[in-house]
Amino acid sequence: MLWFKCDEIIPGVAIAVGFIAICLGGFFLSYEYDPIVNVEILCSMAEEGENQRDIFRQAGKTAVILGHTGETGRVLVKLLAQEKLFKKVTLIGRREIPLDKEVVGPEFEQKVVDFEKLDDYEEDFKGHDVGFWCLGTTKAKSGEEGFKRVDYDYVLKTAELAKSGGMKHLQFMSTHSADHTSSLLYTRTKGQVEEALKVMHFERLSILRPAVLMVDRQESRKMEAFARFVLTPVSKLFPTAITVPIEYVATAMINIAVSTTDKNCETFENKEIHVLSGKSPICQKKEKTKTK
Numbered sequence: 001m002l003w004f005k006c007d008e009i010i011p012g013v014a015i016a017v018g019f020i021a022i023c024l025g026g027f028f029l030s031y032e033y034d035p036i037v038n039v040e041i042l043c044s045m046a047e048e049g050e051n052q053r054d055i056f057r058q059a060g061k062t063a064v065i066l067g068h069t070g071e072t073g074r075v076l077v078k079l080l081a082q083e084k085l086f087k088k089v090t091l092i093g094r095r096e097i098p099l100d101k102e103v104v105g106p107e108f109e110q111k112v113v114d115f116e117k118l119d120d121y122e123e124d125f126k127g128h129d130v131g132f133w134c135l136g137t138t139k140a141k142s143g144e145e146g147f148k149r150v151d152y153d154y155v156l157k158t159a160e161l162a163k164s165g166g167m168k169h170l171q172f173m174s175t176h177s178a179d180h181t182s183s184l185l186y187t188r189t190k191g192q193v194e195e196a197l198k199v200m201h202f203e204r205l206s207i208l209r210p211a212v213l214m215v216d217r218q219e220s221r222k223m224e225a226f227a228r229f230v231l232t233p234v235s236k237l238f239p240t241a242i243t244v245p246i247e248y249v250a251t252a253m254i255n256i257a258v259s260t261t262d263k264n265c266e267t268f269e270n271k272e273i274h275v276l277s278g279k280s281p282i283c284q285k286k287e288k289t290k291t292k
């Protein structure tokens with residue numbers, strides 16, 4: 001009897017699964033093949049990034065990273081240590097972590113601050129040319145109020161201090177679909193921060209909107225780990241649709257820093273971050289079609 005019922009159900013289930021797979025495939029395809037309007041500019045920024053490095057090094061600039069103990073921050077520290085692009089890199093966080101002296105040179109300095117008393121640390125925010133803001137928490141970890149405190153209050157207060165301290169270029173790690181009118185706390189908060197940063201009028205503000213970060217996270221986040229597990233095959237089939245490897249984000253940040261622009265404010269979506277990293281085949285494909 002039971003076998004008979006299963007037999008009846010299986011074709012229906014197979015059709016439903018097939019239908020869902022087609023819908024999801026269509027959804028990912030539409031993201032994957034969504035054209036990038038300014039792809040030439042982005043490719044040249046990625047390439048310029050490669051060529052500009054010597055000129056940039058000679059300028060003797062200084063940088064500050066917020067969130068250096070997090071996943072993106074740590075990759076950024078590693079890459080900056082390899083490239084030696086800045087004369088000095090200040091790492092501001094709520095705790096000190098051991099830095100690998102084999103990798104990280106003497107130009108890196110950690111500063112521990114109390115984020116509830118940021119005004120007391122004004123000095124630490126002075127004299128940085130470029131800022132990489134990778135700070136953030138989650139509602140699951142810190143609750144709604146805690147999330148807003150970190151992702152809105154801390155981010156903006158530190159940006160304000162750095163701006164008053166002379167910082168010219170801020171790079172802010174926002175998120176895919178950030179929108180200050182969103183009904184979702186996460187995307188709304190990131191969107192609100194973007195808007196608030198825009199009116200601070202940095203000489204240059206670069207907003208990065210990555211989708212799901214592909215990273216083997218040190219800290220256990222069950223939902224995120226599950227999402228990554230599900231999205232791993234998607235990222236192989238549709239690499240730029242809704243995921244981005246964390247190394248791409250950090251490399252894109254560096255390429256943005258060394259590139260030049262006359263824009264005061266620029267926003268980079270997930271696919272654009274892939275291009276800016278210089279690791280995506282998109283630019284090579286463009287180059288090939290040009291030379292044909």
Ligand SMILES: NC(=O)c1ccc[n+]([C@@H]2O[C@H](COP(=O)([O-])OP(=O)(O)OC[C@H]3O[C@@H](n4cnc5c(N)ncnc54)[C@H](OP(=O)(O)O)[C@@H]3O)[C@@H](O)[C@H]2O)c1
Binds near residue numbers: 072095210211
């Ligand atoms: N995960 C994703 O898929 C994803 C996607 C798009 C955008 N983003 C955004 O990208 C940014 C970086 O992401 P990530 O995954 O690299 O971040 P992460 O690994 O969670 O690191 C976050 C950083 O913020 C610091 N932080 C957290 N709570 C703090 C608090 N209460 N006081 C002071 N510092 C605090 C952490 O310090 P401790 O090490 O001391 O905790 C750490 O340095 C975040 O803003 C995130 O929202 C993430």
